[in-house]
Amino acid sequence: MRNMRRKLPPLNALRAFEASGRYLSFTGAAKELLVTQGAISRHVSLLEDWLGVKLFLRTHRGIELTRKGETYIRALSSVFDQIDYATREARDDADGSVLRLKLPPTFAMRWLVPRLTRFKSLHPKIDIQVVTSHEPANFRREDIDVSVHSHPFPPEGAGHRRLLGEVLMPVCSPSLLERGPALRTPGDLAHHTLLSSRNRPMDWSRWMIEAGMTELESEGHIDFDNAALAYQGAIDDLGVMIAVRALIEDDLRSGRLVSPFDLQVSTPGAYYLACSQVGAKSPQLEAFEAWLVWEAVDYERGLSAPAITGSPPPQ
Known part of the structure; x- marks a missing residue:
């Protein structure tokens, strides 16, 4: 190995530039590296001063890579990928345990x-x-x-x-069925609060179309950003949830949840x-x-x- 001193810019500046180039955004780089947008901007400016070249064009729409910046980021991304791979190989648990x-x-x-x-x-x-x-x-x-x-x-x-696969079915608690209102036909859902997950906004629509309904005015709707909260809400009598069957199978078997209708809808x-x-x-x-x-x-x-x-x- 040659005994030659490497002339390298500050590592944090390189990381800030590489992340900014991938996102074409100081904000995106800041979120990834868990620092402020101002810190990213300062690191990039430091790197530009160190190199003596402009790496980004600042415009009213944001930032764009210069020709020098495009060439530099291609080389840096390849190097960071190699470092990432070498690091994984060198870790104590690289044996896959x-x-x-x-x-x-x-x-x-x-x-x-x-x-x-x-x-x-x-x-x-x-x-x-x-x-x-x-x-x-x-x-x-x-x-x-x-x-x-x-x-x-x-x-x-x-x-x-x-x-x-994904199979959709409405579910609720047994006690919700017991105290009513009745859930004998899909139209009876209009008298209940409907629960859903924000990450699956089309599930109720898919099921209702297969049930022969184009729209339904219900008593209310509660939308959760985590489906697990919606399932818990159904268990706790909050309303009727449109469920992915694989995720509530244990609740069906234990009786914590029941399906008021036979219709199950497979999605793509x-x-x-x-x-x-x-x-x-x-x-x-x-x-x-x-x-x-x-x-x-x-x-x-x-x-x-x-x-x-x-x-x-x-x-």
Whole structure:
């Protein structure tokens, strides 16, 4: 190795510039790096002074890369990707004994976590870290091994594997059925509060169209930013939730929730699995992927069992 002193600009300035160039926004870079927009701007100016060139054009619409900036960011992004890969390889847990999962919050809480004990019983030495987000993983930028994400249609490109389809059904608590108003036909929903998730705004419309209704004026509507809160609201008699069956199966079996109608509606959407392509798959990652796919197949095989429908218990 040559013993030559490298002439490198400040690392924080490089990171600020590279993130700003990817987002074409100081604000976006600030959010990623957890600093203020002003700090990003100062770092970029420092780098420009250090280089003696302009990297961005400041306009009334925001920022644009100069020709020098475009050339520089291409080289830097490649270098940062190499550093990211080398860092993963050098980590103490690079043998794959720690698996990092990125999952939608409600999927994690209501489908995966109740099943994880089965995986841990098979592989007790594999540690798992779970991050929840409604955004799919960016494996080039995030230290994530496995990502599950709900897509309204099959995602483009290789590397995605279908896990679970989406079947919609209204559900509520048994006590809500008992005390009324009655829920004998879909039109009776007009007399109830409808619950939904902000991340799935079309679910009620999809189900109602299949039920033969073009619109419905209900008693009220409560929209949650997390579907798990909406499901809990249904359990606690708050109203009727339009549910993804896979996420409330345990509640149906235990009787915490019931379905007042037989109609179940399949959507074009599904949950898809993707695994990091950075380096070869470790035996631990392969084991988890195989287990997760088996669990999904086993669940969907049992989906042919009828839903638990409800009616008011005898007085």
